[in-house]
Amino acid sequence: MCAGLHHMIEKFVKLCSDRKFDTNFNAEMYMATTEEEIDEGQEEDIEVPKALGDIFESVAGAIYLDSGRNLDTTWQGH
Numbered sequence: 716m717c718a719g720l721h722h723m724i725e726k727f728v729k730l731c732s733d734r735k736f737d738t739n740f741n742a743e744m745y746m747a748t749t750e751e752e753i754d755e756g757q758e759e760d761i762e763v764p765k766a767l768g769d770i771f772e773s774v775a776g777a778i779y780l781d782s783g784r785n786l787d788t789t790w791q792g793h
Contacts, residue, residue: 723764 775789782788 720764720766724767727764727767 779786779789
């Protein structure tokens with residue numbers, strides 16, 4: 716993994732950890748916010764690393780295919 720990607724993922728994980736993983740993800744903007752920030756109008760734009768979404772999609776796709784295309788089984792692991 717390249718140093719830039721590693722740094723971005725590390726920063727994102729720290730942010731989520733600091734917020735105790737109480738974070739919402741806007742799929743269109745790839746930004747992370749908390750419910751409180753949205754309610755107070757103080758949203759902070761934090762870029763969600765695209766690589767994490769790509770990894771998630773790959774794992775979910777593999778589970779889906781390995782389970783014989785069973786969606787219930789696929790989402791049990793997530």
